[in-house]
Amino acid sequence: MIDFHLEPRSGVAPYMQLVQQVQQALRLGMLDVGDQLPTVKQVVAKIAINPNTVLKAYRELERQGLVAPQPGRGTFVTATLADASLDAHAELGTALHQWITTARAAGLDDAAIKALFDTTIRKAPQVTP
């Protein structure tokens, strides 16, 4: 079971924040096919948001083919976003960690590091598989 959170100042609509958190969990392998999402009641009781927001997020995830409701039981994961790339995460993480250490040693603060990362990723040509 995963936990949701809400960042009010992010400028991202609350339902979309929930959608993104599920996608993120699927991508990182924290959620897998067959896993149950928290019930609407559990989510609202935990993070104090409108039940309709949760329903809307779950409907959107259903539309994306990632989850499916099972009447009387709850909402379950039906597909995963994690692929073969998941295996590479650990190695890439280590490399990134080293790079960040180098960047900090060069005097960049976190904001500068993120800005550099963002500009570079925008410039790098997207290769579609």
Add this chain to the structure above:
Amino acid sequence: MSTPVLSTTALTKRYGKHTALAEATLDIPAGRIVGLVGPNGAGKSTLLALASGLIRPTSGRIEVLGRTPAADSAQLADVGFVAQDTPVYAGLSVADHLSLGEHLNPTWDDAFARDRIARLGLDPAKKAGRLSGGQKAQLALTIAAAKRPRLLIFDEPVAALDPLARRAFLQNLMEFVAELEVSVILSSHLIGDVERVCDHLIVLAESRVQVAGDIEDLLAAHHRLVGPRGTLDALPDGVKVIAADHTDRQTTLIVHDTTGDHLELPGADSVGLEDMVLTYLHRAEGLTAPTLQETRA
């Protein structure tokens, strides 16, 4: 089409020469959690008291769940009202409150009430006067919900609570909504809370409804337009300027696209809920809105 939870036409309440609420026309579908926002004295409590049937309108029409508020015992049972400062009887115990609720309400769900009190960890023997502010609020909420109404009305339920108690109250309220399928109208000064829990908004200022609608629709229809001076003078029909600010070179507008067509406006940027509300409140008071300045980097 289900019955609207609140429907008013030109609803007006006067006290002598003072107009507390003027010409309010609203149509709120069932199943919404409605946030009523506005400055003190804007008419929020008057609107809520009219909706719960505590006072009668001077003129205009109001229907709650399709009927006149407080028309009869069935209508009274359908609406739970918690007044400002979540009043409880200081000399009565928590258990006394539940017995009282059971005797006064034909639709009382005693198992629900007791289960809720137990889960909140409230001692049934404790006098309500000795509960903390947050606990009093939770007790008042439990009693209002245990009569199993179709509409819950709260006047500033969290205003006096600390952030922890406030969050706990909202968690509990949202759990009720998920469980009981009840509509809710609550007034609040805290736009952050409204953004979190509400899906419908009423902005009240100077005794008048400034804007009302589903929050998602309102956010999609309000834009900040920035452009060289003179370029924003001609806007399409149905796009209303809520606030305008000019420097010698630049014009900044907050506009409301009332066409419902999601018009593509040049240079349109989104406006957050708080900025949108503040723009209406400033306009009502005849002030220039500081929200015209870019507030989000």
